[in-house]
Amino acid sequence: MNIKKSIVLRVRVAFLAICLFACAIVYKIVQIQYRDGDKWRKISKERRIHYQPVRATRGNIFSDNESILATSLPFYRVAFDPTVASTELFNGGVDSLAYLLSRFYGDKSEDYYRRKLKNARHAGRRYVRLSSRQINYQDKKMMASWPIFRSGKNKGGVIFEKVEKRFKPFGILAERTIGFINEDKNGAGLEYSFNGDLAGTDGEALFERIAGGNKPIYDGTEVKPLDGYDIKTTIDINLQDVAENALYKALEKTNAEYGCVIMMEVKTGEIKAIANLGKTKGGYIEDYNYAVGNQGRTEPGSTFKLASMMALFEHAKVPLTDTVDTGNGSYRIKNTTMTDAHHGGFGKLTVQQVFEKSSNIGVAKLMEKYFSDNQTAYVNYLRSFGLDQTLGFQMDGEARPYMKSPSDRNWYGTTLTSMAIGYELKISPLQTLAFYNAVANNGVKIQPIIVKEIRKADNVVQSFKTRVLVDKVCSDETLKKLRAMLEGVVEHGTAKNLLNADYKVAGKTGTARKVKNGRYVREYSTSFAGYFPADNPKYSCIVIIDSPKGVNVYGGDVAAPVFKELADKAYARDLAMHKPLMARVVPNKNSLPHTGAGSLDDLTYICNKIGISTHAKTTEEDWVKVEPQSHSRSLNLTPSPVVQGQVPDVKGMTLRDALFILGNQNLRVKVEGAGKRVQKQSLDPGTIINKEKQIIIVLS
Template sequence: MSIKKSILIRVRLVFLFVCLFACAIVYKIVHIQFLDGDKWKSISKERRIFYKPVHATRGNILSDNESILATSLPFYRVAFDPTVTKAEVFNSGIDSLAMLLSKFYGDKSEDYYRRKIKNARHSGRRYIRLNSRQINYQDKKLMSRWPIFREGKNRGGVIFEKVEKRFKPFGILAERTIGFINEDKNGAGLEYSYNGHLSGTDGEALFERIAGGSKPIYDGTEVNPQHGYDIKTTLDINLQDVAENALYKALEKTDAEYGTVILMEVKTGEIKAMANLGKTKGGYIEDYNYAVGNQGRTEPGSTFKLASMMALFEHAPEVKLTDTIDTGDGRYRIKNTIMTDAKINGYGKLTVQQVFEKSSNIGVAKLMEQYFGNEQQAYVDYLNKFGLNSTLGFQMDGEARPYMKDPQDKNWYGTTLTSMSIGYEMKLSPLQTLAFYNAVANNGVKIQPIIVKEIRKVDEVVQSFQTRVLVEKICSDETLKKLKTMLEGVVEHGTAKNILSADYKIAGKTGTARKVKNGRYVREYSTSFAGYFPADNPKYSCIVIIDSPRGVNVYGGDVAAPVFKELADKAYARDLAMHKPMHARVVPDKESLPVVQAGSFDDLKMIYNSIGISTHTGNVEEDWVKVEPKRRSLEFKSNPVLQNKVPDVIGMTLRDALYILGNQHLNVKVEGAGKHVKSQSLEPGTDINEDKTITIILS
């Protein structure tokens, strides 16, 4: 066979193979397209259609009088499906729509929006986000009336994607206590600790994957979300404000590193204020919860002497306050260390009460050596009996665990007993120290502090919290009597006499503990004052910690005690229960009706009808109304919310007011406390300028 013939045969075979392969491809295409077409279309649709969660509205965090501390306000992103609109509607409205979008957002030209929408329609894209900027509810209502958009989501293609933002009406007040939670479910404070209640249960809806994203399909199978519960706290907004301001001034004055203040009701354990401020380059902010967490767990210093004296009186009840002890010249050798007192050349001979009032380290150490030198385990056993070695089971995550040594530990030294007795070689958080002082004020009953009082679903209480007793009787009545006398003496004659009040009695103890850096004690201090007031009938207990103050006077009595006094003065002035009662005859108004002055028309009408109060709606067509009494009924008057005009929110609840004012792009400042708006700083109906601030007063 010739070479030419051989090559020709090979070419023909290759050509035949290529033809057969091409026929096979055509056959497969025809088979997939026509014979198996329905099958593959079904699979494609299944993969394109999916369920997506619909997030629930997060619950509110409320103060003790139900003022809103944190709430969620709705905002929207605007997306568009340009393929669903009929040609005549699209062509007649696209120019006007592009002009309105350009004017509203103010970032791109009219031609940009026209090209973007037309290109998407031409290429068959079923989802485009028109702008990343979020809009409020009033803007949403406005856009819903624009050309094309007015046809709705099914025929007009407009998609308003709801986004909720967390808003705190009182700004940074109690910011760390309220806390936060991020997208990764990490956070702090009440937002994090009660996230399971606040977040609610997400629903789900059917979405379709399309070029550029996904769009919802409303086919009736969607599951509505169950909105989060509200959390009612024990915090008092006014006392919280006083605590933060007093603490801030003290920190600035002393250039300290951080500070914390806790104010608690003696009988109930309810925390009325919890302030935490840490130093930053820009000043002091709530950067960490020093009152509860590990960073605030420190050696308490002289405030711990109360526990040592309690152990002493329980162990040796024969010890009297008038018994004397020689503290010498202010220097006392214990093993291989020297203990000193604050006064140069020492205090000399002191009574037991004076040892406590003047906070003599040597006096306390000598008493501990005398009565516990051979029974060191007994001393620690008393501390454990007082509950000082256990956590409080506080309602917020992150409570520090107390650190308390035991004679069986390897690091228990010959000086540990005397060091512990004056507040060293152990660690407590401020809240744990306060709970101990509160037990003395509460006649020996140690209770668990609480900061959350109720969990609510609207107005229905789902769960309520009462403080529980941690130690039924922390010590004997005889011991309590001695301790209270000493605590009052500290303010009357001792290290805190600078906060003596002519109006009410204060009982407490100062503390000044040296800090440890690189394993050595340095000339930096953690200063404190813990106590309660009024001393003869305690209503509140309080602790103040100011860490690393700078200046000449850096002792607890000079730095921390004045903060306690300022807060105590304000609390006493506003709490009439601590004053002598004034009797007055109050005549009830039997003709009064339960009237909310303003709010949502639908909500108010439903409420009044459900409780049987007659209402007159007239020709009300607005979403928001005013309510006026009319004989034995109520009359609704329109209260329109106009674009770029200051709305009238007087008489509304705080949440309604925040919702409306936020939608009008106003910066809102809230003052006072209460459920309703008493007055507003901007006149209703006036024009809204850029970055305008409105102040609303609550009653």
């Protein structure tokens, strides 16, 4: 009995507690809703309505001829406020609108969109995202004419939210140079380096947080964005295309790891083409700017010998005709052995030949002879050439050159000779090119540029011109020697495959062994740096092909052909570089043309054109013999009839005419000799032609 009363008491107490808790909840609801309602509604509104940035339109990137390399295209997300339209407007157009949405997006049925719109209106939702798919401007214009939507934002409730996308009309051309920038403001290339100019200034506007997203509120307080500036680059689209294609073919052919090409104008420093391709599982893509950045900063190898020879000539005035005994191709320096590429060695070479044949031993012996007692002087020369400094290039990420000094702890007994042939130092391809360009530019070292102007529409906000980095890298006497050696490399040395009759090329090949795990291995970085036309330089260019595979992996075999393809294209399209043709020889009007026989119509036509009189004894025959009449400066045309079944007389005719006539007579013709006209024929004219008869004609 006591247990029963105890249970009942506990139940009653629990019931009473629940009732009191329920009453407290009701009280709190009433308090929040009525007594403190205004306060919480105000806070809710403040949190629901907020300012949000409105992105500025990003500026365009142009090539040197105003072609667009990168631009921003407007796209739109379509949203809808179903509570804005009147009942009559909504009910009258919702079916047609649902049908059009279903047809346009193609992802949901007409019934789905009808229910979505009606349910949102019934629930009082003020923002409905119709699809995650973005539409272009033409689609926006079309959708703005649809039922309900045609009434606009304020009466129809349609919301077109602008979203800009970066578009590159030339696809992947110069992709890494154009670059990118992500939402975290990180990136590469021109997009990143000139982001401050391209990005513009964002505006701001009020947005309301509602179910489904943020709805803009245009109340007059919005701040309009300031669109970004455009930038005009120095890139030549045609040369850029040739550079990338030539580089791609060379990389594929040699299965190399990566490669880069830079071409610039000698006088202006304007970069006309810059290509970078790296190896991936899917082929080669522009994955890194090897031409400028740290990953492309490598030991340059033999292309650096130009700097060593410049230092030598400035220091000791060594004539090009001095000789160096390079021996059998093997030379012991301290505890290392230096070798030449030519098996068995070059023997005794002149200084010019040392450079042309790229003899490591020859350069090393010259350095030992003139700099072993003052190695600091050698390094000081390199520094005076500006080779230890960056160029201040307009794009971010330029690598800093690495160059040792005799005072460094890692300066060894072999460092002088190693540096002289391009080892134990690191430099980027762009920095190497700037040095070669200085030689082409009469010793003036200038800063390469890739952006010419920053513009707002047609107004130039800022223009860029190259600046002089070193007024004169060396004396004119040294320049003369260097140019002779660079031209000799192409005419007699390691780049003879660049020799051509149209224009002269000057340059230097390079083949540097790679370092892996602290040791030099038999993998190479190949290169060619030079300029053209050599007698009046217009362009300088460098090509790097890293780690090519195969038998011929030297700079002249791998990198030089890429240089040639690009140079040929540049020369072909730049008429100012072409040599003037020799004046045409004025014909001697007192002499008669050498003609033996031929077509009557052809000979008459030609003679009339050049002012020679003809006297034809007949106009019925197709073929004639020619008899010059010197006293009257005229030609007598005597008939040479062709009779079917008989051997014709073709002596004096051109090979083309003779073959035509003899072929029509079913004769098998054998041609001997070389010349323009038939001198002899094996069968006499008028001979009866038998079956399968052959005639031999001799040209002279």
